[in-house]
Amino acid sequence: MIRLNALDPTAAKWVLGAAVLTALPLLFHLDPLVAVAAAIPLLWQAVRLYRHRSHTPVNRILLILLTGIAAAVTIWRYGSLFGRVAGLALLAMLLGLKLVESRSQRDAHIAVQLCFFLQLGYFLVEQNGLTAVFAFSACGLALAALQRIEQPALALRPAMRGSLRLLLIATPLALVLFILFPRIERPLWGLPADAQAATTGLSDSMAPGSIAALSQSNEIAFRADFTGPVPDRHERYFRGPVLSDFDGLTWRPSRGGSIRLSANQLPAPNLRYTLTLEPHQQQWLLGLEHAIPGQDQSIDNNGVLRSIRPINNRLRTTIQIHLSSGVWQYSTPGDLRRNLALPAGFNPRTLALGKQIAEANPTPSARLSAALDVLRHNQFVYTLTPPVLGRDTADEFLFQTRQGFCEHFAGSFVILMRAAGVSAHVVTGYQGGEVNPIDGSLVVRQSDAHAWAEVWVPEKGWLRIDPTAIAAPRRIDAGITAALASNANLPFLVRTDSAWLRALRDRGEALSHAWNTWVLGYNFDRQRNLMRYLGLDPRNWQILIALLIGFAAVWQLAVWLLPQWRHRPVSATDRAWRRLQNHLAKRGFTQGLSEGALSFIERVGLARSEWSVSLHALAERYIHLKYARPMPNHAAQTLELERAIKEWISKN
Amino acid sequence: MLRVRPPEALPITLPQRRVYVLPTGVGLSFGALLIAMLLTSLNYTLSLGFALTFILVGVGHLALLGAHRNLLGMSLMDGRVDAVFSGEPVALQLYFADTTGRARNAIELVPHDGEAQRFDIPPNGRTCATVFLPPLPRGRYRAGRIKIETRYPLGLIRAWSYLEPDISFWIYPKPELHPPPHLSVTGGQQGRKSSVPGSESFDSLRPYRPGDPLRRIAWTRLARGGPLVTKEFRSEAGKMRMLRWDDCSGLEMEARLSRLCAWMLAAHQNGEPWGLALPGKTLPLGEGTAHLRKGLETLAALGANRD
Numbered sequence: 001m002i003r004l005n006a007l008d009p010t011a012a013k014w015v016l017g018a019a020v021l022t023a024l025p026l027l028f029h030l031d032p033l034v035a036v037a038a039a040i041p042l043l044w045q046a047v048r049l050y051r052h053r054s055h056t057p058v059n060r061i062l063l064i065l066l067t068g069i070a071a072a073v074t075i076w077r078y079g080s081l082f083g084r085v086a087g088l089a090l091l092a093m094l095l096g097l098k099l100v101e102s103r104s105q106r107d108a109h110i111a112v113q114l115c116f117f118l119q120l121g122y123f124l125v126e127q128n129g130l131t132a133v134f135a136f137s138a139c140g141l142a143l144a145a146l147q148r149i150e151q152p153a154l155a156l157r158p159a160m161r162g163s164l165r166l167l168l169i170a171t172p173l174a175l176v177l178f179i180l181f182p183r184i185e186r187p188l189w190g191l192p193a194d195a196q197a198a199t200t201g202l203s204d205s206m207a208p209g210s211i212a213a214l215s216q217s218n219e220i221a222f223r224a225d226f227t228g229p230v231p232d233r234h235e236r237y238f239r240g241p242v243l244s245d246f247d248g249l250t251w252r253p254s255r256g257g258s259i260r261l262s263a264n265q266l267p268a269p270n271l272r273y274t275l276t277l278e279p280h281q282q283q284w285l286l287g288l289e290h291a292i293p294g295q296d297q298s299i300d301n302n303g304v305l306r307s308i309r310p311i312n313n314r315l316r317t318t319i320q321i322h323l324s325s326g327v328w329q330y331s332t333p334g335d336l337r338r339n340l341a342l343p344a345g346f347n348p349r350t351l352a353l354g355k356q357i358a359e360a361n362p363t364p365s366a367r368l369s370a371a372l373d374v375l376r377h378n379q380f381v382y383t384l385t386p387p388v389l390g391r392d393t394a395d396e397f398l399f400q401t402r403q404g405f406c407e408h409f410a411g412s413f414v415i416l417m418r419a420a421g422v423s424a425h426v427v428t429g430y431q432g433g434e435v436n437p438i439d440g441s442l443v444v445r446q447s448d449a450h451a452w453a454e455v456w457v458p459e460k461g462w463l464r465i466d467p468t469a470i471a472a473p474r475r476i477d478a479g480i481t482a483a484l485a486s487n488a489n490l491p492f493l494v495r496t497d498s499a500w501l502r503a504l505r506d507r508g509e510a511l512s513h514a515w516n517t518w519v520l521g522y523n524f525d526r527q528r529n530l531m532r533y534l535g536l537d538p539r540n541w542q543i544l545i546a547l548l549i550g551f552a553a554v555w556q557l558a559v560w561l562l563p564q565w566r567h568r569p570v571s572a573t574d575r576a577w578r579r580l581q582n583h584l585a586k587r588g589f590t591q592g593l594s595e596g597a598l599s600f601i602e603r604v605g606l607a608r609s610e611w612s613v614s615l616h617a618l619a620e621r622y623i624h625l626k627y628a629r630p631m632p633n634h635a636a637q638t639l640e641l642e643r644a645i646k647e648w649i650s651k652n
Numbered sequence: 653m654l655r656v657r658p659p660e661a662l663p664i665t666l667p668q669r670r671v672y673v674l675p676t677g678v679g680l681s682f683g684a685l686l687i688a689m690l691l692t693s694l695n696y697t698l699s700l701g702f703a704l705t706f707i708l709v710g711v712g713h714l715a716l717l718g719a720h721r722n723l724l725g726m727s728l729m730d731g732r733v734d735a736v737f738s739g740e741p742v743a744l745q746l747y748f749a750d751t752t753g754r755a756r757n758a759i760e761l762v763p764h765d766g767e768a769q770r771f772d773i774p775p776n777g778r779t780c781a782t783v784f785l786p787p788l789p790r791g792r793y794r795a796g797r798i799k800i801e802t803r804y805p806l807g808l809i810r811a812w813s814y815l816e817p818d819i820s821f822w823i824y825p826k827p828e829l830h831p832p833p834h835l836s837v838t839g840g841q842q843g844r845k846s847s848v849p850g851s852e853s854f855d856s857l858r859p860y861r862p863g864d865p866l867r868r869i870a871w872t873r874l875a876r877g878g879p880l881v882t883k884e885f886r887s888e889a890g891k892m893r894m895l896r897w898d899d900c901s902g903l904e905m906e907a908r909l910s911r912l913c914a915w916m917l918a919a920h921q922n923g924e925p926w927g928l929a930l931p932g933k934t935l936p937l938g939e940g941t942a943h944l945r946k947g948l949e950t951l952a953a954l955g956a957n958r959d
Binding site for chain 1: 663696757
């Protein structure tokens with residue numbers, strides 16, 4: 001049924017409030033111009049409501065013009081209408097325009113539903129406590145507006161109370177569904193275009209932001225099935241391409257000929273695992289350190305393990321590893337020279353710092369520890385959304401912003417080492433991963449993508465240095481969600497040396513770790529882990545469905561029964577009388593709603609004269625107890641009446 | 653509800669099986685939205701998205717529950733229609749009550765044929781809702797099937813029920829606007845001077861009987877602290893009109909009834925006793941409101957049995 005009833009202005013105001021609360025976090029996230037374009041319709045609607053003009057039809061041409069401008073600005077700034085952020089921006093604009101042209105209740109319903117979807121959409125960009133607060137406040141206000149549409153007499157406060165009640169009552173069901181609704185292992189469909197480029201996997205170069213974009217994807221990169229125990233988390237560095245050439249902006253693999261090594265130059269393998277690699281259209285495989293090439297595999301003197309064919313389909317292959325405390329040392333002097341090169345005219349401050357380190361420390365290992373000290377003592381912050389860096393990325397990162405992602409750490413560190421005269425290169429790959437409790441295989445996702453450094457120390461070889469681990473140890477110990485707990489928005493807390501503030505920060509980090517792990521990071525693996533912990537078979541998702549239905553039924557029963565139980569405060573006297581009523585109803589006598597107890601009994605007495613006297617006495621006692629002033633022995637008398645009624649029922 | 657149900661005796665309390673629920677148009681689109689939100693959350697493993705979606709699933713279910721409970725257990729206590737003349741709007745007054753201690757919000761009363769009316773019932777309270785039915789021709793009618801529906805609280809779910817209360821009412825014939833005066837007056841005292849109505853020159857007082865015209869109550873007596881008495885005019889008591897079917901010959905049936913109705917009302921207004929002689933039906937001389945009602949009902953029912 002389509003109802004085109006007019007929307008009352010108060011409800012329209014509430015819908016606008018909900019829309020503003022929904023769009024606000026998004027507006028701050030958008031490109032300023034797009035944000036302004038998205039805010040204009042909201043402001044317009046606010047003005048219309050303020051001037052009591054919400055019922056006058058808007059100028060169609062103006063509306064179409066605004067829509068066009070909104071789309072044009074979005075395309076201009078984001079290059080597309082359908083990317084993640086661009087799509088959200090467009091949706092926010094459409095929401096505003098819908099509000100401006102809504103005059104019927106149906107329009108308001110559509111706007112509210114758009115709000116709900118936009119709240120969800122924003123979670124694609126950011127999922128933190130603040131976003132959640134905004135989303136759920138907006139949700140409450142939107143529900144209040146819906147109530148107001150149905151009941152125009154409703155004021156804001158009772159309406160909000162009603163919304164809060166709805167949300168609170170729905171929470172237990174939501175909690176159960178959240179835990180038990182079966183999660184899926186891989187996406188149902190491909191991710192949108194702007195996610196695509198990065199999420200297909202590691203590329204063979206490292207431009208600013210490339211790994212940060214990758215880390216937002218939960219797609220599986222590969223699995224590794226170890227014959228023995230899975231190595232420790234901080235040993236799980238899966239090496240991908242090695243990047244030696246730097247042009248000031250992007251790191252690329254060395255253009256100089258790398259030398260292919262043959263297996264008999266290398267030690268015998270002592271660890272094997274089966275790699276199941278998702279297609280990434282490149283040749284490199286992901287080996288732990290010191291891989292030995294097997295069939296159809298090759299390795300070069302940088303230790304990059306390759307497949308002889310590009311990996312266009314899912315590949316299952318055995319990787320052999322020589323696990324030892326030794327380091328890789330198959331590099332030529334030419335390699336080492338190339339690994340010292342830096343583009344001219346970039347990062348002057350970093351070069352100066354490197355020179356300073358080189359002058360103070362004669363040996364490469366001393367220079368290395370001096371550079372590590374720089375990382376350690378400058379309170380770097382690990383964040384997925386670092387400030388945008390300009391031309392001299394290493395300078396800005398090391399000396400100004402000090403906020404970055406693994407690629408900033410690795411890139412800047414290598415530049416610093418090269419400036420100090422120590423050969424170094426960037427290694428990209430994956431770090432960590434999670435053990436799947438069902439089959440014990442290690443699942444590594446795109447979000448585990450990582451970049452680190454390798455530094456050449458003469459007589460030793462290539463040493464793996466992970467600058468990120470120095471600044472944000474949790475990234476390595478507990479994965480990326482934990483590392484992000486170090487809140488980039490609070491540099492004051494991060495940089496302070498006060499003990500209690502640090503304790504506060506630690507507590508906050510623990511809390512946010514729990515939030516990251518159990519709320520945001522609750523995925524397929526965690527759900528199956530939980531099932532296993534509860535003693536259920538993790539493979540059997542039907543159990544989840546059965547539990548889900550069971551809990552949902554309990555919830556439904558509770559919401560059906562609780563209000564009835566609460567809203568019927570029946571006195572003992574009435575209970576006793578009701579017992580008699582029920583009994584008489586079975587004999588065909590029902591007391592009418594407007595019929596008093598006495599007249600009812602008289603009516604019964606006319607039909608069944610043998611009951612007349614006894615029932616009359618009971619009715620008198622009931623009326624006395626119910627309506628006369630309570631006597632001290634009221635309770636005793638009530639009990640007596642109850643007993644008398646029971647006795648009467650048993651006799652008749 | 654397609655089954656024809658006999659009219660029900662009042663009061664009617666709505667039991668579970670008589671309240672129906674279905675999603676409204678926006679309710680269906682809300683359902684589609686929930687599915688879209690769930691798929692998005694699944695695809696992108698959006699934990700907060702799942703939370704929001706599942707909360708809204710719960711809210712949707714509560715909307716269904718709320719709409720159902722809004723009607724469940726409410727009672728139609730009583731209903732009436734004040735008899736009106738044909739051509740006037742018919743006001744159906746229905747008294748709804750809550751006896752369960754829950755407030756009933758935004759209930760719409762949709763008559764079989766007429767405009768919907770919206771009402772609320774406070775907890776344990778009662779409310780009178782009036783719906784106006786379109787004008788009807790004369791006769792005796794039943795209130796017919798009434799639909800009550802609600803979309804409260806969220807407008808996503810519509811709950812409704814049908815009531816067929818045993819309420820019947822009369823529509824009297826439309827009185828003629830400017831009828832010619834009724835001339836034939838029975839009883840010989842036609843030549844006597846009649847007193848001006850409302851003057852103090854009444855002939856006797858008798859105790860008030862319900863139905864006496866207000867303007868014949870001896871208000872001055874009452875004001876002085878006396879009992880409620882009615883003035884009787886001998887001059888009027890002598891005037892007796894017998895309204896006959898043949899008095900308005902040459903007219904169509906409905907026009908005749910209209911004229912008889914108008915004369916009847918005029919006689920009642922003037923406090924004259926009157927009687928009615930219709931083909932096959934005679935009403936003896938009499939006066940008072942009850943008599944008038946009987947007369948009007950006779951006119952309204954005339955010929956109805958023959959149809």
